[in-house]
Amino acid sequence: MMKVLRSVPVLLLLILCVANMAFSCVGKSIEIGTTGSVQQEVLANIIAELIGERTGTTVKVVSFKSSTEAHAALLKADIDMYVEYTGVGQTVILQAQPLADAAELYKAVKERYNQELNLIWLKPFGFDAAQSLGVTLPAEAAPVVRKDTLKKFPALARLINKLGGKIDQQTISSLEKEASNGQSKQVAHGFLKNNRLI
Amino acid sequence: MRPLLSLLALLLLASCVSLQISEVSDLVISDQQVWQGEVRINGVVRVTRKGSLTLLPGTRLVFSKFDRDGDGIGDAELFVEGEFVARGTADRPILLTSGAANPQPGDWKFLYLDYARKAEIEYLISEYAYSGIQVHFCRAQIRSSEFRYNVDGVRFSTANISLKESYLHHNRHGIRYEERGGRGVVQRNRISDNQIGIFAVTRGAGRTLFELNDIIDNEPYQVKMGQQQAAALDFPRNWWGNVSGLSAETVFDQRRDWSLGRVTATDPLDRPINATRPTEGD
Numbered sequence: 316m317m318k319v320l321r322s323v324p325v326l327l328l329l330i331l332c333v334a335n336m337a338f339s340c341v342g343k344s345i346e347i348g349t350t351g352s353v354q355q356e357v358l359a360n361i362i363a364e365l366i367g368e369r370t371g372t373t374v375k376v377v378s379f380k381s382s383t384e385a386h387a388a389l390l391k392a393d394i395d396m397y398v399e400y401t402g403v404g405q406t407v408i409l410q411a412q413p414l415a416d417a418a419e420l421y422k423a424v425k426e427r428y429n430q431e432l433n434l435i436w437l438k439p440f441g442f443d444a445a446q447s448l449g450v451t452l453p454a455e456a457a458p459v460v461r462k463d464t465l466k467k468f469p470a471l472a473r474l475i476n477k478l479g480g481k482i483d484q485q486t487i488s489s490l491e492k493e494a495s496n497g498q499s500k501q502v503a504h505g506f507l508k509n510n511r512l513i
Numbered sequence: 514m515r516p517l518l519s520l521l522a523l524l525l526l527a528s529c530v531s532l533q534i535s536e537v538s539d540l541v542i543s544d545q546q547v548w549q550g551e552v553r554i555n556g557v558v559r560v561t562r563k564g565s566l567t568l569l570p571g572t573r574l575v576f577s578k579f580d581r582d583g584d585g586i587g588d589a590e591l592f593v594e595g596e597f598v599a600r601g602t603a604d605r606p607i608l609l610t611s612g613a614a615n616p617q618p619g620d621w622k623f624l625y626l627d628y629a630r631k632a633e634i635e636y637l638i639s640e641y642a643y644s645g646i647q648v649h650f651c652r653a654q655i656r657s658s659e660f661r662y663n664v665d666g667v668r669f670s671t672a673n674i675s676l677k678e679s680y681l682h683h684n685r686h687g688i689r690y691e692e693r694g695g696r697g698v699v700q701r702n703r704i705s706d707n708q709i710g711i712f713a714v715t716r717g718a719g720r721t722l723f724e725l726n727d728i729i730d731n732e733p734y735q736v737k738m739g740q741q742q743a744a745a746l747d748f749p750r751n752w753w754g755n756v757s758g759l760s761a762e763t764v765f766d767q768r769r770d771w772s773l774g775r776v777t778a779t780d781p782l783d784r785p786i787n788a789t790r791p792t793e794g795d
Contacts, residue, residue: 344584369740371665371689371714375585470741473772508733511769 344373345464345471348385348397351378354447354456354487357494358398358440360503361482362458362475368513369474382407389434395464399436400444402454404428417443417453433462437472438479442487477512542595548572553612554621555579558591562630565596570605570636576621578613586643587611590622593629601636603657611641618664618685619643626653626672634658645684648672655679665689666707669697674721677701686712687731690721697721701786704728714739717746717774727785729754737765738773745774752782 345366349359356376363374377394379385385397386408404424405411411427414420425436439455448454458475465472482490486506494502507513539556542564549569555577560566568574576589591609601607611620623644626632632653638661639645645660646653648669658679660666666684667676670691676699681687687707688699693716703726704710710731711723728735728751736748736759745767753759758781761768766776 371686371712371739373584373586474740513765 344375345396345468346375346377346394348377348379348388348394350382350385350397351380353491353494353499355398356499357487357490357503358456358482360499361478361506362396362398364500364503364507365474365478365512366471368507370468370470372468389459389461390432392461392463396458396460398440398456399459400448400454400456401436401439402445404436404459413453415453417455420453421455421457428459429462435460435462435465435472438476440478440482440487441480442482442484446484447487447491481510481512542566548574551575553577554589554591556589560591560593560595560597562594562628564594565598565631566591566593567596568599568601568607568637570601570607572599572601573608573610575610575612576642578611578620586619587621590625592625592627593632594627595629596631597626597629597633598631599634599637603636605636606659607637609637609639609642609645613641616641616662618662623647623668625649626651629653639663644668644689645681648674660684660687666704669695671695673697674699679703682706685709687728688712689714690717691715692717692721694718695720699723700725702726703786705730707731708733709737710735711748712737712739713742713746715741717742718744719746723748724750725782725786727752727787729785731763733763734765735759735763736776736778738767738770738776740773743772743774745777747777747779749779750782751778752785753778756783757781 347359347363349355359376363376366372367374379388382399382403388394389397401420401424402413405420406413409424409427414423421439428434428436437458437460439457442456444454444456490502490506535551536553536555537558540558541561542559543561545565547567547569549572551573553575574591576587578587579589580586581588599607609624613620618641620641623642624639624646626648627650629651632651634655635657637658640662642663644665645663646667650671652673654675656677656679660681661683663684665686666681666688668689671693672695674697678701681702681704684707686709687704689712691714699721705727710728735753759778764776767773
């Protein structure tokens with residue numbers, strides 16, 4: 316029980332006001348989308364752990380059923396980023412013709428996403444996503460981030476780009492295998508620790 | 514006339530004492546209030562710039578666990594822009610805790626001092642919060658207190674903080690700070706068994722003095738620099754758990770990322786300070 320005491324000599328004034336005030340949150344938080352596969356879960360958690368560990372920012376991983384859903388959420392600012400594949404970006408999102416050369420494909424989607432959607436493709440992780448996904452469409456996987464998120468967190472691009480080229484074919488296969496039991500967060504943490512990134 | 518006034522005063526006093534509140538929702542305090550006993554907080558308590566809240570020894574603030582914004586962090590909090598005085602005693606510490614049956618770090622948000630006019634804290638325990646305490650843009654004196662089982666034990670930014678003789682343990686970050694031109698003194702504390710003992714997030718320039726502390730058994734890192742901490746930082750005259758001082762393996766700095774500054778720990782102590790554990794148990 317609480318007793319409220321007042322030192323004011325004569326009048327006792329107790330003011331209890333109900334106010335639906337939402338004060339500033341704990342800090343700025345970031346939400347990362349995934350599209351359900353083990354590979355997506357691992358990559359999203361690698362980014363989440365890296366950001367959380369290096370900046371102290373709260374990061375939440377949110378699941379979607381497809382790239383299309385995640386992309387829609389990204390456009391609406393429901394999330395800040397997700398990992399996309401250049402081939403999907405080119406043919407599904409942008410409805411453009413496939414390109415055979417991986418570097419040209421990356422350059423093409425990066426440019427159009429930036430100009431038309433205000434979204435930024437960061438550096439690809441380094442593995443051949445087409446091969447890893449067992450599809451024929453030439454593709455790389457890379458984080459796609461809202462431009463306003465990068466403005467809010469100026470150090471974010473440089474931080475996430477530390478992952479650029481760090482995950483080759485063998486590494487992603489190994490990480491997926493490790494994470495197949497649902498331990499994506501722990502696997503991601505271990506990867507970052509082993510690579511001295513956290 | 515005089516007996517009548519005395520009787521009236523007595524009645525008034527009696528009525529004050531009998532006004533008992535055990536539970537509050539969202540509450541704005543713009544006057545001077547003194548609390549004691551146990552209060553369950555089911556919302557946001559805000560002490561405005563004009564307001565003052567004093568917690569007497571033995572006061573227990575129990576924050577309900579609820580998550581309005583769905584960010585996974587509890588939203589009950591105590592937010593102070595005015596005066597906050599919480600002076601417990603060794604025998605009767607003030608407790609800020611979670612109301613959950615199975616309490617976890619982050620059940621409630623924080624005790625947050627933002628441009629507070631006055632902040633004096635002694636013998637206070639803060640546990641199971643996102644941040645046991647956050648101090649921003651103001652002075653705060655914290656002594657003989659305990660911050661445990663939080664995400665951040667003590668967190669401050671752009672503040673003039675004095676943190677002494679306190680015990681910070683079993684948090685994710687014992688101390689998390691962004692100096693940003695502020696000054697601080699962190700002395701004679703025990704900072705142990707956190708995942709990160711001291712997390713220097715950014716903009717540290719050595720204006721916060723960490724000395725004469727026992728900083729031990731924080732794993733994986735005793736000291737960690739955040740992504741934008743480019744300047745070197747020294748943590749002189751502390752006990753790091755062994756006579757050889759701060760081990761490089763327990764530091765995240767330039768040796769792991771060239772863009773960061775370097776952590777040094779000059780003149781390490783060769784024995785513990787035995788910084789007090791002021792409020793163990795509750």
